[in-house]
Amino acid sequence: MDGDAGAVNQKSVITQGGGNMLFRTFRSALPYVFTAALVFSIATASPAQTEQLIGRDLASTDAIYTSPLRSELVYNGFVSDVDDAYSLFLNPAGLALRKAKSSVLSGTYRFDRFENISAGAAAKNIGIAFNYNNLPGFTSRDYILALSSPVSKRGGIGAAFNWHHTNLPYDASPFTVDLGFTFRPFRYISIASVWRNVNRPRFGGAAAANPFETSSDRLEDYFSTGVSIRPMTERITLSAQCDAGEGRKPSWLFGARVSPVPGIEIFGRYATSNAYSSIIGAPGTNETYKEFSLGAAFALGSNVLRATSRARRGGNYDYSRNTFAIEARNAFVRNSLTHKKRFVEVEIGGNYIDEGGRPSIWGKRSKDLHPLLARLESIRRDSDVRGVLLKINELKGSFIGPVSANLYEIREAVLGIRRAGKPVVAYLGTGGSSGEMFLASAADKIVVPHEATVAMLGVSLEIKRLKSFFAKLGVDWDHYTAGGYKSSFHTYYTDSTTAVQREEIRSLVEESYHLLVSSIADGRHISTDKLNEIIDGMVFEPEELQKAGLIDEIGWEKDARTELGKLAHAPKPDRIKTVRMGTRHYWEERWTPAPAIAIVGAYGGIESGKSRQSLFRGTRTMGSETVAKELKAAARCPGVKAIVFRVDSPGGSGLASDEIRNEILRIKREKKIPVIVSMSNIAGSGGYWISMDGDAIFADPFTITGSIGVVFMKPVLARMYEKLGVNNEVFKVGKHADAASSARNLSPEEMKMLGSYIDRAYDEFVDKVAAGRHLSKERVRELAGGRVYFGTQAKELQLIDELGTLQDAVRYAARRAGVEKNYRTVYFKAFPSLWETIKSNKGAAALVHSLLHGIVGAG
Known part of the structure; x- marks a missing residue:
């Protein structure tokens, strides 16, 4: 490429x-x-x-x-x-x-x-x-x-x-x-x-x-x-x-x-x-x-x-x-004298995640982000595309507010098509809300059917506290947190947020709202003050949206095609036809493969062992053994000149996180190839741990990152056992041998020992961030404490290097490796396919484990 x-x-x-x-x-x-x-x-x-x-x-x-x-x-x-x-x-x-x-x-x-x-x-x-x-x-x-x-x-x-x-x-x-x-x-x-x-x-x-x-x-x-x-x-x-x-x-x-x-x-x-x-x-x-x-x-x-x-x-x-x-x-020839010009139709809806689209029986079905980005990039680059009809359905998958980092990446890809001089018309066939308007605002024109409505709901975040719920079940918790802002699992054993946590959440909601409003205002060429008035919790009919300048036309899909034809100066704009375009092959004259930029994925909660995905719930777990193995494979792969490490993780085991981090350091030290980190929707806690030693860290403005802190929690089921008539007998050698048991609380002595361990782990986390980000330990402690940031905030605080998409990270990696004129990307899968799981030596056991994990949450 x-x-x-x-x-x-x-x-x-x-x-x-x-x-x-x-x-x-x-x-x-x-x-x-x-x-x-x-x-x-x-x-x-x-x-x-x-x-x-x-x-x-x-x-x-x-x-x-x-x-x-x-x-x-x-x-x-x-x-x-x-x-x-x-x-x-x-x-x-x-x-x-x-x-x-x-x-x-x-x-x-x-x-x-x-x-x-x-x-x-x-x-x-x-x-x-x-x-x-x-x-x-x-x-x-x-x-x-x-x-x-x-x-x-x-x-x-x-x-x-x-x-x-x-x-x-x-x-x-x-x-x-x-x-x-x-x-x-x-x-x-x-x-x-x-x-x-x-x-x-x-x-x-x-x-x-x-x-x-x-x-x-x-x-x-x-x-x-x-x-x-x-x-x-x-x-x-x-x-x-x-x-x-x-x-x-x-x-x-x-x-x-x-x-x-x-x-x-x-x-x-x-x-x-x-x-x-x-x-x-x-x-x-x-x-x-x-x-x-x-x-x-x-x-x-x-x-x-x-x-x-x-x-x-x-x-x-x-x-x-x-x-x-x-x-x-059957491949596209870039260096052709001429190409048949076409109008392309792209339909976007659902929840897009990195390496998504895997089957799930009970969980919500996701879609794979990467093929969509590849198609949009082909549309931007290839000379046979004359214009794009962007059909937007209901979008899902955001964390704080209506926009996720992955949705931002899709919007940036659409803007790239416009910058290439190709008109884009967005069609909101079922109306939508702030997220759909966020994406549609990247188009030249927006068309909405007469009966559709758009709800400009702003940004809200609900937190459900479960302490009383668990108490009624007879479930108590042992817990310890290093970092005043660290709120992981706090909903299990607290009734309200602390003052500092409330400050943090308010900051995140306001930043999400600011990013949303500024993006839509910029795309629609209206002032943010005017948009603030419009967006404040109202539901609009198409006529009101048109009057406010948020949409351009009221009509059906055929009317959207006509608008696209007009923008592209088609001789008969009302008769243009659109085609769908899948992921493309390209006809290359090179005799050997172009230098490669490897993309290695790290998705889900972090634990030791192998990565897996639940067939029932669709939940994903990042195994340190699997991720380290894929990093090694990428570094050894002939032709790979740089690695883009794509992270989407809320955190997990510190031990497993450090195993992955250690492999990145080894590659940089021994292989002498750059490792560039690209943060996806979230890279917090352990997700930041495995990212902090990249040669450069890219994050989207909507990426959730930081959370530099350590938390421990253990359910205590003693009261539940008593209610259910369960008699728990313990036989042990060693005073603290049963400390991990769910049948009793930790003793004050054990809590003190645990607190000392958690505090040391927190200090180590801070030290490693300081070394990886070239900051003083004092400065890192000011930024840490478990506090969470959007990508824009993290950039100001030097926790990341650049605001940019996965594509931006890949281009930077190519420049860093000196191959920016001609390169290709190679994906290393984060999870084995179902067939690969069954074929493996422990395929049957792994499949059963996946089923059990989906049913009862077994670890």
């Missing part, structure tokens, strides 16, 4: 959905439709043409033809410079080097007719092809199946199985096997070799069609070995190849292809002593000649039109022929 774009180009595949489905299906089938039609016409005409063209018996000694058992495409490429559908004809190993699908339809014209038709379709590691030759006195149909396998990210191996059927009167319909490999050790060099006719099948008629011009009745095997280099740019490729085998004169091939401007390619090739030329009835002939080819290719959208002219001079048989080809790809 291009560094200036900063898009999240995942390991994912690119597809397009919605209205594009029919077009994609048609485009995929097009080569085969043409192939069938052309082959049928040639097959029915070829006998007459053959008789007319040669007018003599095939065995005549002066009947000259080219050896037929290869496609014309073999003459127009190099084994070392192929990794698409042409691999089916040139080098099957090329299929292992691309994920994108491609197809080709080619026809060679000579003697006033098409002499060769070739068609092929290739996907990752597999492809099929058909080849038809209609030569003077000879016809053949060849069917090809190619399979491949990558041996690393820089090379692969492959095999092509060829079934040949000819019209020759002798045994001349062999089955041949080709084996190939390709190795690309560096960005600008490719080495490849293909062993053709490995099985040396019988091919009757002696020298009649023997590529080595010997008297053998078998097709001799030979090697095509080549190397291609690029002089420090993907725009120029120079290639050389040698075809050599036992008992034959080597054939040398040289060529180049140059892209003078994006979307246009000029290519040429020079060859001597071509391996496939023979003279019927003249065994052992060794002719020397020269062959030239010249052509051009034009990229139009995701298709390529290619024309090649080939001529041979100096031998027994001079000729010239022209080849025309059309290629189709």
Whole structure:
């Protein structure tokens, strides 16, 4: 991906959905439709043409033809410079080097007719092809199946199985096997070799069609070995190849292809002593000649039109022929001459979280934030998008106020589309509240149906105190807190907030409101004072919203499309159509993967062990063992130049947090690669602990962070046991052996010991923050005490470095690593999939554990 774009180009595949489905299906089938039609016409005409063209018996000694058992495409490429559908004809190993699908339809014209038709379709590691030759006195149909396998990210191996059927009167319909490999050790060099006719099948008629011009009745095997280099740019490729085998004169091939401007390619090739030329009835002939080819290719959208002219001079048989080809790809070609312009429709609603979308039986279903951000980035960057219809449904998932940090990231991505000069129209089909208006305000225009309402509810936060509830159940609590603002679990055993906690919560609510109002006011170009009057707890009809300047038009979805057409200056704005666009693949010319920025996720409460996600409740737990393992894997991954550590966690175990922090310090110390932290919705307490030693910390304005403090709590069920008639017997050796038991309170002595431990842990937390953030311990103590901050506040207090999104953190990491001009992003999953859990050695036990954790909250 291009560094200036900063898009999240995942390991994912690119597809397009919605209205594009029919077009994609048609485009995929097009080569085969043409192939069938052309082959049928040639097959029915070829006998007459053959008789007319040669007018003599095939065995005549002066009947000259080219050896037929290869496609014309073999003459127009190099084994070392192929990794698409042409691999089916040139080098099957090329299929292992691309994920994108491609197809080709080619026809060679000579003697006033098409002499060769070739068609092929290739996907990752597999492809099929058909080849038809209609030569003077000879016809053949060849069917090809190619399979491949990558041996690393820089090379692969492959095999092509060829079934040949000819019209020759002798045994001349062999089955041949080709084996190939390709190795690309560096960005600008490719080495490849293909062993053709490995099985040396019988091919009757002696020298009649023997590529080595010997008297053998078998097709001799030979090697095509080549190397291609690029002089420090993907725009120029120079290639050389040698075809050599036992008992034959080597054939040398040289060529180049140059892209003078994006979307246009000029290519040429020079060859001597071509391996496939023979003279019927003249065994052992060794002719020397020269062959030239010249052509051009034009990229139009995701298709390529290619024309090649080939001529041979100096031998027994001079000729010239022209080849025309059309290629189709399912990947987006950035450097295309033109793209079909389209209006894109994006629907947003629900709760978006990092690595969301996992199944949950009882919990609320979330959506994955990252694919949405990737789609929005593609829309911003790609030249085929003319405008965007943003359909906004009910949004969920905020913590304090109506806006979460992840919703802020979505809004920033929409603003990025507008900054790229592409109009955006938001359609609030079901109305909404402050959160929906927050997102819609990023658009150029907002359209709301007549019957919809928008409730401008401001910001509120409710805290439910459970002390009396637990008391009625007979549940008491042992607890200890280091930090006056630290309020984790306080709702379990207190009836009201303390004065300092009340101050903290008021500050958070006011900051959330300020961020909300300033964002909407800026997007709608109205003053914050006016918006404060509007937003103060009222519910509005569309007419009132329009009068206040909060929306632009009242209408339905079709009216929103019309507004989009007007903004984009469409000739008929009321007739534009929108399509949905999924996550995209991109067609890259690089031979090796671009440098990578790894994104390692750390989501959920922190504990020792492995990460897991409850199938029932959907709750997520970050295991220190899993996160440390993923960090190690990212640091070891070839090509990774920096790590973006994405954190969304309210905290948890101090021990587990320090294990993760220690791995980050080790990577910085030993691997010498930058680790950039990107805070998501929340990075508090242990979430801040694992973040504080990043080379740079990014947070969104709405990120909740800080909470530098330590808390302990333990339920005491003695009164509940008494009510239920449970008699608890204790057998112990050691005065404090049963201190962790839920059947009794901690003794004063034990509480003192516990308090001493908690205070030491708090001091250690403060010391580590001071070291990681380069602040004095006194300053950290002023900021700590368990106090929670929004990202904007944390930036002012130097608890973070930059206000920015995940995309901003990735771009910064690329600049820090010196790869900002060209890089890709690689995701390291925070949680195993359900299938991966079952497949693991302890899969069944882990699955049962997940089920129990969902039902009873077992740890």
